[in-house]
Amino acid sequence: MGDAGSALWLSEAFAAMAEALHGQPSRDQVLQEITELAATTADGAQYAGITLLRRGKPLESPAYTHPLVQAVDLAQAEAGEGPCLQESGDADGAVVRIEDMSGEGRWPRFAREAARLGVGSMLSCRLTQERDVSGRLNLLSGEPGAFGVETAKTVAVLATHAAIALSAATAIENLSNAVASRQVIGEATGILMERHRVPSREAFGMLVRASQSLNVKLREIALHVVSTGQNPAELGPADFAGAARS
Structure with a gap:
């Protein structure tokens, strides 16, 4: 697909996403819709989920497309490390890519367990960052190298749209x-x-x-x-x- 065709496709995808998110009446439904859209929109993604970290509380997995995503969140919590617990990566942690889980050195304990679960690569993008709670949109693949630079950029834009929809839904709720x-x-x-x-x-x-x-x-x-x-x-x-x- 050429640059023009890719741009048109992304515009149509984000327009459809905005319409879908706008139609959700509650915060929980918006979170679930975000994960479904991310899993079907981002190249290389097999599964998607959202992780929330509230001050003084364990990781939460309020929305995910497959139980594997929840298991990966639990692996981070038990290891005490991982992309959702430690801000790192591009733009001060806004986007974190793990290209090969089996060779990941930043969070070795988490990476070993995630690889054992069958995760080959992971993309984690900041969804929201507030005083007492932070949220991330996570994409998983069983294959190493599934998420390139362009996919990371796409997901970052998706997360921006999703954060706006989530903020509106939370305010209404x-x-x-x-x-x-x-x-x-x-x-x-x-x-x-x-x-x-x-x-x-x-x-x-x-x-x-x-x-x-x-x-x-x-x-x-x-x-x-x-x-x-x-x-x-x-x-x-x-x-x-x-x-x-x-």
């Missing part, structure tokens, strides 16, 4: 959650006002005090009141097994 929380808190406040004949400020204070004393999210307290009508002052830890306050 956060807004939807905030609206839902506000609604349920309002319902719980109304129930307490009616049952205890108290003004709205006092009813809301009842919810807040229960949240603080139990170390449980205000929304969880409100949901319990809406579903049971129970006085927040009578609630105990057993009513919120697994719930945590943020």
Whole structure:
């Protein structure tokens, strides 16, 4: 394919990707769509996945096209090293290429396990970099040398488009959650006002005090009141097994 034909193909692929990502209603669905598109768009890719690293927490694999991708993430976590744990490579770690996993020297423990799993080469591209969380888009192939320089450039552009779509989906999801929380808190406040004949400020204070004393999210307290009508002052830890306050 000539340069003009390649450019046209990429333009069409990215346009289709933008349309597909725009149509996804949630963050998790956007993440899964990104992996599917990457696996079918990038030359040499057999599998794709997204890895998230949150401060103080283990690696997460929220989306992948094959269990092998998740196994590779686990190999990085167990080895304590790998492209998703250590910023390295082109443009300060924006794009990392492992051309031959069996001869990879930057992360030898991880590379040995990945090669044992059947990974010949890997391309890892930064998807997002925030204060408390970083994400990478990873492509895997069973063959060494599957990802050339041009593929790395293509995936970097794809990751830029995907990061924008992910940011938008996250913002929408956060807004939807905030609206839902506000609604349920309002319902719980109304129930307490009616049952205890108290003004709205006092009813809301009842919810807040229960949240603080139990170390449980205000929304969880409100949901319990809406579903049971129970006085927040009578609630105990057993009513919120697994719930945590943020």
